Amino acid sequence: MTSTDVTTERFHLALVGAPNSGKTSLFNALTGSRQKVANYAGVTVERKAGAFVTPAGRQVTLLDLPGTYSLRGRSPDEEITRDVVLGKRPGEAAPDLVLCIADATNLRLTLRLILELKRTGRPLLVVLNMFDIAQRRGVSIDVDAMSAALGVPVITSIAVKKAGVEELRKRTDEFAANMPAVTAGDGWTPLGLSEMKALQREADRIIRDTVKMPSKPDTLTTRVDAVVLHPVAGLAILALILFVMFQAVFSWAQPLMELLSDSFGALGTLVAQVLPEGIFQSFLQNGLIAGVGSVLVFLPQIIIIFLFILLLEDFGYMARAAFLMDRVMGGAGLHGRAFIPLLSSFACAIPGIMATRVIDNRRDRLTTILIAPLMTCSARIPVYTLIISAFIPAETVWGWVNLQGLVMFGLYVAGIGSALAVSFVIKFFMWRDYQPAPFMLELPDYKLPRLKSIAIGVYTRAKMFLQRAGTTILSMMILIWFLASFPQAPAGAEGPAINYSLAAIIGHALEPFFAPLGFNWQIAVALIPGMAAREVAVGALGTVYAIEGGKEAADAIGQALASKWSLATALSFLAWFIFAPQCASTLAVIRRETGSTKWMVVTFLYMFALAYVASLITYTIAKAAGLG
Amino acid sequence: MTVHQTASETTHELRLGNAPRGFIGTIVALQPDIAGAAESGHELERHLLEMGFTEGARVEILHQGAIQRDPIAVRVDNITIAVRRREAMAVVVK
Numbered sequence: 001m002t003s004t005d006v007t008t009e010r011f012h013l014a015l016v017g018a019p020n021s022g023k024t025s026l027f028n029a030l031t032g033s034r035q036k037v038a039n040y041a042g043v044t045v046e047r048k049a050g051a052f053v054t055p056a057g058r059q060v061t062l063l064d065l066p067g068t069y070s071l072r073g074r075s076p077d078e079e080i081t082r083d084v085v086l087g088k089r090p091g092e093a094a095p096d097l098v099l100c101i102a103d104a105t106n107l108r109l110t111l112r113l114i115l116e117l118k119r120t121g122r123p124l125l126v127v128l129n130m131f132d133i134a135q136r137r138g139v140s141i142d143v144d145a146m147s148a149a150l151g152v153p154v155i156t157s158i159a160v161k162k163a164g165v166e167e168l169r170k171r172t173d174e175f176a177a178n179m180p181a182v183t184a185g186d187g188w189t190p191l192g193l194s195e196m197k198a199l200q201r202e203a204d205r206i207i208r209d210t211v212k213m214p215s216k217p218d219t220l221t222t223r224v225d226a227v228v229l230h231p232v233a234g235l236a237i238l239a240l241i242l243f244v245m246f247q248a249v250f251s252w253a254q255p256l257m258e259l260l261s262d263s264f265g266a267l268g269t270l271v272a273q274v275l276p277e278g279i280f281q282s283f284l285q286n287g288l289i290a291g292v293g294s295v296l297v298f299l300p301q302i303i304i305i306f307l308f309i310l311l312l313e314d315f316g317y318m319a320r321a322a323f324l325m326d327r328v329m330g331g332a333g334l335h336g337r338a339f340i341p342l343l344s345s346f347a348c349a350i351p352g353i354m355a356t357r358v359i360d361n362r363r364d365r366l367t368t369i370l371i372a373p374l375m376t377c378s379a380r381i382p383v384y385t386l387i388i389s390a391f392i393p394a395e396t397v398w399g400w401v402n403l404q405g406l407v408m409f410g411l412y413v414a415g416i417g418s419a420l421a422v423s424f425v426i427k428f429f430m431w432r433d434y435q436p437a438p439f440m441l442e443l444p445d446y447k448l449p450r451l452k453s454i455a456i457g458v459y460t461r462a463k464m465f466l467q468r469a470g471t472t473i474l475s476m477m478i479l480i481w482f483l484a485s486f487p488q489a490p491a492g493a494e495g496p497a498i499n500y501s502l503a504a505i506i507g508h509a510l511e512p513f514f515a516p517l518g519f520n521w522q523i524a525v526a527l528i529p530g531m532a533a534r535e536v537a538v539g540a541l542g543t544v545y546a547i548e549g550g551k552e553a554a555d556a557i558g559q560a561l562a563s564k565w566s567l568a569t570a571l572s573f574l575a576w577f578i579f580a581p582q583c584a585s586t587l588a589v590i591r592r593e594t595g596s597t598k599w600m601v602v603t604f605l606y607m608f609a610l611a612y613v614a615s616l617i618t619y620t621i622a623k624a625a626g627l628g
Numbered sequence: 629m630t631v632h633q634t635a636s637e638t639t640h641e642l643r644l645g646n647a648p649r650g651f652i653g654t655i656v657a658l659q660p661d662i663a664g665a666a667e668s669g670h671e672l673e674r675h676l677l678e679m680g681f682t683e684g685a686r687v688e689i690l691h692q693g694a695i696q697r698d699p700i701a702v703r704v705d706n707i708t709i710a711v712r713r714r715e716a717m718a719v720v721v722k
């Protein structure tokens with residue numbers, strides 16, 4: 001290799017290892033914030049790529065591959081890891097060097113993986129990570145002997161300390177400088193059972209020869225697990241964690257969300273004052289600023305949800321939560337790991353759907369994505385509050401229950417119930433032939449999460465949300481502004497300008513379709529902007545009924561609705577919003593996460609159908625009961 | 629459950645999926661052809677091998693879930709694996 005190659009040719013590294021061995025920590029330590037999170041084309045697997053520069057100035061790209069115990073390719077994640085290592089993944093450069101990360105305190109399974117990787121012929125460098133913990137526990141490893149026994153270079157590292165990765169950068173340079181000819185990928189065949197057993201025996205022999213383990217296991221983890229995995233105490237702790245998480249999402253995020261939405265409101269007003277009245281002013285205020293604002297208000301919730309998820313993941317608690325909930329979720333045909341994403345969806349389906357990445361199996365993940373929007377997200381709350389306070393009397397029933405609260409609770413239960421029912425139906429009709437993924441999960445030792453790693457994780461997710469979902473939501477908002485503004489009202493026209501717009505024309509066209517649900521054309525119109533974000537429906541109703549103000553004037557809207565709608569219509573409207581086919585941002589995220597438009601369309605259609613049927617039934621019964 | 633001994637002093641063979649919490653033993657063999665498992669025999673055996681369930685490994689059932697004592701958390705040598713009892717039926721222990 002000539003000296004010019006050092007800076008011109010990129011060197012490709014890939015991180016491979018068992019789950020929880022410290023791949024992501026090492027990745028973060030090497031690349032800092034120079035990383036990009038996306039999806040592998042066409043699959044729901046997260047692709048994390050980053051870059052760093054070696055001491056000699058070599059440009060290196062680094063892939064954080066999904067964790068795996070073998071090259072078997074049992075899930076789409078594991079297939080990605082296998083294909084990238086073998087250089088068979090289209091559009092992905094074959095790695096020049098595979099960094100195999102091993103948890104030094106837990107070598108048995110990873111050493112077998114290393115022996116399996118060796119057979120692919122790819123150049124390997126073994127990184128014994130978590131060396132600090134190993135030393136503290138009195139594990140002593142003869143690194144040179146291990147390197148000789150494995151036949152590949154072995155180094156140690158402490159991924160969560162800066163100094164722990166310097167050696168790795170240097171080694172990358174040394175390695176790249178005299179790169180061996182690679183003959184990988186061609187002759188590789190999956191291991192047979194007896195070969196697997198033989199490799200495990202060899203791994204065990206190498207461990208016997210080169211590692212001295214203390215006899216006592218991690219007593220802290222054992223003691224914590226005695227409580228955390230206890231059938232009763234464990235569930236109580238889980239409930240407590242969830243309670244705090246909910247509190248955080250609803251109350252901590254609230255001031256920030258209000259601050260954001262107020263700022264954007266103020267900015268819009270400022271624009272309205274500064275610019276002359278007209279179409280450009282309206283575009284800036286109602287289209288662009290309101291559009292960007294409606295995306296940004298979700299940011300605090302997204303950040304808080306991911307903060308919790310990443311913290312729990314790094315602690316090692318996530319696997320325990322899955323353990324505790326597996327049977328409960330299993331009853332509805334869901335995987336234990338679907339629990340946290342579904343829970344997050346109560347805040348907003350977007351982070352919930354993004355969080356389904358913790359589910360390895362594609363079908364389990366798809367089911368979870370499909371039902372996540374049925375969880376009552378916080379954007380439905382303004383709609384529920386408005387209708388309930390306008391139509392449901394604040395009475396006390398059964399001596400102590402507030403009727404309004406009861407209806408609210410009922411709406412939540414209806415959401416959860418329908419989600420479980422849909423999951424059940426999906427299982428039975430779409431994937432009847434399909435066996436559920438076995439639940440086999442390592443429960444890692446507890447670790448103290450590192451602030452920097454968490455910060456990087458939250459930052460990359462927030463960035464991704466803003467970039468990708470942001471563009472879609474923004475364009476939807478602009479489209480809706482356009483529909484609500486054109487054609488403009490003729491001079492001297494009466495009533496709100498929206499009555500003359502395309503939105504009104506569409507509303508009238510849709511009216512016959514929605515009439516059986518008790519919806520008038522105004523509701524039909526309000527449902528259109530409600531697509532962008534559900535709570536916008538509140539403001540839209542205000543606009544359509546020609547009432548000034550948005551959320552602040554909710555009382556006024558409520559009074560107007562109470563005089564114009566029948567109770568049957570109100571109940572039907574509530575039923576609609578239990579399913580509320582979809583905010584555009586959720587649909588956009590579903591498309592991105594599943595890598596296909598098909599699932600976006602499926603979600604929209606099934607939720608639309610459910611909403612229609614639920615409203616139809618509600619309206620028909622309510623009318624029959626004399627509430628029409 | 630079919631076998632009730634606390635395993636400490638027995639050499640009786642049983643299925644890990646039937647063993648009570650607190651059971652300590654050694655893996656004798658993998659016999660993966662069991663009804664109702666999520667994976668076919670060979671695949672399940674591979675999967676179990678990958679998670680460290682190899683002949684001769686020491687196992688201990690540390691915890692179990694609240695509903696029908698399922699799933700179980702099994703110490704396999706020096707790591708802890710969560711697995712459903714149904715799949716653990718493939719593991720013969722003594």
Ligand SMILES: Nc1nc2c(ncn2[C@@H]2O[C@H](COP(=O)(O)OP(=O)(O)O)[C@@H](O)[C@H]2O)c(=O)[nH]1
Nearest residue numbers: 019020021022023024025130158159160314447
């Ligand atoms: N003490 C210590 N903790 C580590 C080290 N490497 C990773 N961790 C912690 O181990 C946990 C899992 O690491 P992560 O990078 O997410 O593992 P991955 O699943 O392989 O990506 C996190 O809580 C990390 O903070 C290390 O070298 N020393």
Ligand SMILES: [Mg+2]
Nearest residue numbers: 020023024025
């Ligand atoms: Mg990771």
